[in-house]
Amino acid sequence: MEPINQFLKNSKKLQENNERLYESLIKHPRIIELIENSEHEITRSMIKNDLLQLKRYAEQSLACEKCGSLSGCVNHPQGYVPSIDVRDGRIHVIYSPCPTKIKEDRFREKEKMIESYHVPKDVKDATFDTVFLDGDSNRQEIIKKAISASKKIIDGEKTKGLYIHGSFGIGKSYMLGCIANELKEQSVSSIIAYVPEIIRDLKSGFKDGTTDIKFKTLKTAQVLMLDDLGAEDVTPWVRDEVITSLLHYRMVEGLPTFISSNYSMEELEYRYSRTKENGVEETKARRMTERLRSLCEEVQLEGRNYRNG
Structure with missing residues (x-):
């Protein structure tokens, strides 16, 4: 069993990491745009509850601007772009085929x-x-x-x-x-x-x-x-x-x-x-x-x- 002092130390470190991630995210241009343009109010607590979702959204390519080709796609899963869906007080990431994947899928279908x-x-x-x-x-x-x-x-x-x-x-x-x-x-x-x-x-x-x-x-x-x-x-x-x-x-x-x-x-x-x-x-x-x-x-x-x- 983990000693209580080690548990507290790890919890404090995790809290500090989450706080740093929160501070970086609310300064990220994509997250700022999301907060400003969302139809639903995005609160501090909502962001803190879904930090990893927002981090994934902020890091990935939205319009193939970081990839150039499907084989070089930086997103996970490859060929899909994230968008945000706010519902029931939570932030959800939704994935849709990217422009390059759509183009390549159409090409394969034609082939x-x-x-x-x-x-x-x-x-x-x-x-x-x-x-x-x-x-x-x-x-x-x-x-x-x-x-x-x-x-x-x-x-x-x-x-x-x-x-x-x-x-x-x-x-x-x-x-x-x-x-x-x-x-x-x-x-x-x-x-x-x-x-x-x-x-x-x-x-x-x-x-x-x-x-x-x-x-x-x-x-x-x-x-x-x-x-x-x-x-x-x-x-x-x-x-x-x-x-x-x-x-x-x-x-x-x-x-x-x-x-x-x-x-x-x-x-x-x-x-x-x-x-x-x-x-x-x-x-x-x-x-x-x-x-x-x-x-x-x-x-x-x-x-x-x-x-x-």
Whole structure:
């Protein structure tokens, strides 16, 4: 048990510390402003009863003026700013998200607007402002069509997507990324999927039972972007159960769909009409491209190969 004289000594020291803290607080500009502007009277006894609350309030950043970034935030908890609530004769500190946290949270939420599967980072981060325009390409014309379609989607209007085809390395995938980020800025979500890899994912899903979930994610996406359609191995299952079924669902539901390919729609139909397993099946390939034409406006992107240029 603590000796009585030690207890009294400690109590006196604590009282002296509290008195010093009180004197410093009532001279602090933020506390002076609080007392002067509070709707409720803040008395000496109230301040003494809640010294630590007021000390915490006085020491922390109110408008990110001490931090500069969320990672460098001096407040506790990080990313929150204190305010004072006076009620029932006590002083309470209330915490709310700071301007920087609000900004970063909004950024993270927007980042979630684009879900990508096996798509390079430069495509996922692409914007129309970063597209290289040159005299040998019709990029500007395609950009106008892409922006027009994006605006209609943002405004809730029905619109066809784009089927962008052309030779290797001219920026077809990049254009899909631009559209996705244009939509993201207005909180419209999209999925960009590299077709050859997503087909592999669907096949591997047979082992763990995730094929149906993965397929449903694609077909119900608010906006779907299929990158490099036609680059996958063509089988009856891919054509009929995956691509045609996917396009049919989105056509019936009126869901915006954008596609890039090295093949024109006519060339794609020819490619999909021939499989090793079943030989020539023109009707089934035509069924697929009919849905494709219903969903998308076909445009050819022209220009030189920038990937290897």
